[in-house]
Amino acid sequence: MHDRLTDIYDRLLERYGPRDWWPADSRFEVMVGAVLVQNTAWSNAEKAIRALSEAGLLSPQALRSTGQDQIAQLIYSSGYYNMKAKKLKALVEWLGERDDDIEALMAEDPATLREDLLAIHGIGEETADDILLYALDMPVFVIDHYTKRLLHRLGLAPEKGPYALYQRLFTDHLPPDVPLFNEYHALIVTHAARVCKKEPVCGECCLLSLCPTGKART
DNA sequence: TACCAGGAGAAAA
């Protein structure tokens, strides 16, 4: 499995190049972005982040002292703006309980911190892992819909299963390498946006630029 | 016009 996963990674990296994730100016901005991008195109989330930044609200303290309705207005472009405003408030309240010390979070045990993140309203497994990996530099592999679909198409995993099943597939067979996990997930997302999205499954061909269905985009 | 996008929580079955 290690060689298989490494081979897929190498092919993706060769085809798409380094993705330079996560695009943000601070660790806190990564956390905010992880919430705003939930089930939303990054371009829409990005506009919302810019709006928060221009309003001077891209800090835990500023978001705590701003009304949920005002935040919702600013992040309108990201969709689900009422829900996401509530989620951002929950996130910064949690950070406040930890003195907004994000650097200190990085010294914590990843598994324990993950449980704490999951207890925050609006932070599910994928968002928690986004934060652990991309904001806090912890060797946690992020699983999303794309990753499940890719593994299934390549015959490496069942179509349905718990999050942890897919995650272990990577973490059990790859070294806990932050740059590797960072790049791998980013490459999968990049790849997923460019290959045929619907069945029939074209499987391996999507990775090899040899899609016989002719549906692979370039 | 319909579908999809770097999900998660609540309600229903």
Added chain:
DNA sequence: TTTTCTCATGGT
């Protein structure tokens, strides 16, 4: 506990 519903804008 597993499935279904709701949240919502913007690009293709």
